[in-house]
């Protein structure tokens with residue numbers, strides 16, 4: 133039987149009427165592990181990583197997986213085994229990298245609010261580079277490094293003032309965003325960095341936003357970055373590596389982002405033309421490595437017809453999948469077992485006590501209580517943004533490799549959720 137593939141998700145397909153992720157039936161996974169359940173395709177992640185590596189073939193490339201997209205330990209372990217480093221934004225993320233067997237010397241540390249203890253933790257672990265986001269941070273990092281006898285390798289994150297044309301909450305490279313140092317102030321920041329003790333200037337970076345579906349903003353940002361590198365190097369300061377951040381989008385709803393290899397072949401032609409093609413490059417992709425590798429299986433609890441809306445109430449909620457509530461994001465929702473029954477239009481909602489707790493609006497579905505649905509594109513910024521709101525335990529997760537499904541996270545229990553709390557004693 134020829135599987136019918138879902139666009140943009142090559143390893144998720146119907147065989148007959150049953151949904152499969154690689155060679156695992158999604159229905160069987162749900163029966164074995166319960167719902168809500170996240171399932172990730174290892175082959176999808178490998179393919180996505182390979183697309184970047186093909187685009188940079190013959191170049192010096194270091195891929196730092198932006199683990200905020202999905203920081204589940206087994207996924208980190210997978211990327212570490214593929215030779216990747218990690219883009220971290222907290223001491224907690226560094227601890228996860230180490231727990232997953234990641235190599236700290238391949239880690240870069242981004243983020244506007246690094247604390248002194250986090251800086252020290254990263255210096256002691258021996259990370260590759262700090263992506264510094266303000267002049268004030270530069271001073272503090274110099275102090276922490278020199279007082280502790282370390283040298284911090286630094287890259288300055290430039291805010292190139294380029295519009296990535298994405299949701300305002302996930303745009304990061306515009307003047308009005310809190311991220312990076314303004315283009316105009318960058319040279320002065322480098323001049324200061326080379327004077328400060330405890331710092332070694334290593335690179336320059338940008339990250340302009342997330343879910344970018346057009347190559348233009350990347351091309352503009354690369355141009356602006358290279359203008360700066362020329363100025364900085366003319367000033368006698370060597371820039372060893374160029375870091376282009378992450379941000380490439382995925383297909384959620386028929387979106388057509390450029391393929392990673394195509395995008396980078398185009399951008400590298402620009403870098404070659406300007407004489408920068410043989411530099412050490414770093415990229416920090418998150419969503420595009422894991423987003424369409426994942427789905428979340430949920431069970432229909434109740435159907436509730438209403439005067440204005442029909443509700444399909446499922447056992448996954450905004451605490452598991454916060455993107456619709458936070459960004460009005462669209463995630464495709466498909467049946468785990470397709471049926472020929474007549475469809476109705478439903479809002480797919482969770483059990484959480486908020487009207488914002490919806491996963492999909494106005495979806496045509498043929499469903500009954502007990503049926504299962506799969507929320508697609510759930511590999512990125514779902515589990516890593518999940519919460520315990522309404523004291524709902526985080527879902528279980530499986531990593532699928534062909535016909536094998538490895539349980540990589542057990543469902544969180546009420547005891548797990550209460551573990552860090554203390555009652556008052558008289």
Ligand SMILES: Cc1ncc(COP(=O)(O)O)c(C=O)c1O
Pocket residue numbers: 198201219242243304339341342343377378379380416417418419420
């Ligand atoms: C500094 C930095 N690098 C990389 C990423 C990864 O972005 P994406 O998941 O869109 O690839 C982010 C998140 O937007 C980020 O803030």
Ligand SMILES: N[C@@H](CCCC[NH3+])C(=O)O
Pocket residue numbers: 200302304342343455512513517
């Ligand atoms: N959480 C966002 C992406 C944030 C990117 C981090 N800088 C999303 O779900 O789309």
